[in-house]
Amino acid sequence: MADCTTPSATHRGGLKRTLAGLGDWMGRSRRLIMGVQWAVIVIYAVLIVVPTLMPLPTNVDRIWTHVTIFAQFVFWGIWWPGVLLSMILFGRLWCGVLCPEGALSERASAWSLGRAVPRWVTWKGWPFVGFLGTTIYGQMISVYQYPAAVLVILGGSTVAAIATGLIWGRNKRVWCRHLCPVNGVFALVSKLAPVHYRVDRDAWDRWRKPADGHRTVVNCAPLVPLRTLEGNAQCHMCGRCSGFRNAIVLEHRPFNDEIANVAGREAKPWETALILIGLLGVAGGAFRWTGSSLFIDLKMWFAEMLLSFGADRLLDMVMPWWILTNYPENNDVMGVLDGVALLAFIGVEALLTGLVFAGGLALATRISGGWSSGRFHHLAQALIPISAIGVILGLSMTTVTLLRTNGFHPGFVDPLRAILLAGATLWSAWLSARIVAHYTASPSRRLFATGTMAILCGLAAVNWGTLFWSP
Ligand code: SF4
Structure with a gap:
């Protein structure tokens, strides 16, 4: 008060x-x-x-x-x-x-x-x-x-x-x-x-x-x-x-003001974890698993493992709907095997994404003037635009699916997605350049650190893009 x-x-x-x-x-x-x-x-x-x-x-x-x-x-x-x-x-x-x-x-x-x-x-x-x-x-x-x-x-x-x-x-x-x-x-x-x-x-x-x-x-x-x-x-x-x-x-x-000028004052490791593992990893995996052949492969692999251990009963085991999806009247039941494969799929995507992006951030941090955990976490904040737009576009998959199943086929969806992803990539790359400029005056360090960050931003965009356009 x-x-x-x-x-x-x-x-x-x-x-x-x-x-x-x-x-x-x-x-x-x-x-x-x-x-x-x-x-x-x-x-x-x-x-x-x-x-x-x-x-x-x-x-x-x-x-x-x-x-x-x-x-x-x-x-x-x-x-x-x-x-x-x-x-x-x-x-x-x-x-x-x-x-x-x-x-x-x-x-x-x-x-x-x-x-x-x-x-x-x-x-x-x-x-x-x-x-x-x-x-x-x-x-x-x-x-x-x-x-x-x-x-x-x-x-x-x-x-x-x-x-x-x-x-x-x-x-x-x-x-x-x-x-x-x-x-x-x-x-x-x-x-x-x-x-x-x-x-x-x-x-x-x-x-x-x-x-x-x-x-x-x-x-x-x-x-x-x-x-x-x-x-x-x-x-x-x-x-x-x-x-x-x-x-x-x-x-x-300005749109970039807080991230470029304020966010670096205090290192926030949990925010970095949320960007790299939560938004880029887990959210990406959650949007992707239903249509992924890797999910099927994981499920088959777990099934073979269970069979080899003689645990056949687990193959058909189901759980209450509030633990794993269980709506037999809709022919929609996730067995324990599906649940384990789902957790493994999202876990693997989160782990790989986290490692790749943390590695890239660490490299950009070193290039821009030696190791500093504060700078590492500040650079991670440059990925917020591409992470946020990716999640919005991922959520929009449900919007588009529901519109299509209800007879609407908006033709602008794919071009709009491409424009938003490209724009968010440039936004994150530009933010990276602003952040790097805080830490080094050397033109070559700026160039290579920003270039490394730009590659990371592009990787994030490609990762989101594979949700909509299969390779
Ligand atoms: S505007 Fe923000 S800082 Fe001010 S009272 Fe509301 S929540 Fe608190």
Whole structure:
């Protein structure tokens, strides 16, 4: 809690003035924002609960005739790609204004036990573990296809968010700050956004409480330390601090600013792991395994192993639907063998991707001036654009599949994918050049380090490209 005065967004012109005014307006519009949040909560609840009460769709059902297909299209075809895209454009505005889980967690924390947040909750590895866990578990129970799986994953996550709010903090979003499975990805992608809340430290320090003793408070729900706020990673863009101490203002900035100039100040190994292993590895594997011949080969290999060990019974063993997909009425059953092959496939892709990209980053780090773990992790951040666009395009596979099975065949999909991948590759390569320039003035070192990074960016693009265009 802290003191606050009336926002000052004056003396600015054009875009600057508009953004500052928008930030102030959001800060004054809590009731409206809460109304929007409740509307989203209702829509979200309907979309995850109602399909579980309906029979599964058949081949003749369409988006507009069956609520389950409609919910699939909304969640996986529009909602998730749209949320990630919004992170690139507006930072974590989604979290602060629209996210139902964040809103419910904050509302619940109004009745919280108010306990202090324990150390295990603040462990920095949760975003990595949470993303890997939900991504892999989602594949195991076919979350893109079945309403019960959606209810388990999204509903379970929502229940956990509410429970967190009821235990720790008061009027806070401890869940969002520390435990949300997509917090890490959102923190990474929002660094690209061309808008942010900037803190003028001099203005902050100069500020004195008004003589009339007028006091209001700023409750930063995701627990961002306002005076030292620098960057979008944890800010939910809610606007509540806009104008605070005449020092905080919503401003535009270059797309690359945060990664090039701020991200290198503190090495963040868990963020590097999330980029290399989580986004480029596990997410890629999760999008790829269903259509891969390697998955079939792995399955055959495991089957032969089991037979050679006399463990024939395991070949036909199945599990409940909430452990491995099990819908015999749809001829869709994943046996234990499929589950093991799935885990092995994603694990191998994550391991290989992690090793190749970590090796390339290490090489670029050495070329740009000797080994430095800080520089290694800073260079890893250059891969955020190509990782984020790859994940958005991977998610769009569901969008396109659903559109095609419902009779729409958009012809622009492949050219658009190629353009976005090429653009993201250039963006990551350009960011690499900016980061390398921070560490060495030598033209030859710059050239070779940036060249190494450019090759890595190209490799990432090719890896994503193989999802859509088979070699
Ligand atoms: S720093 Fe906190 S209060 Fe300010 S906009 Fe971000 S989330 Fe809201």
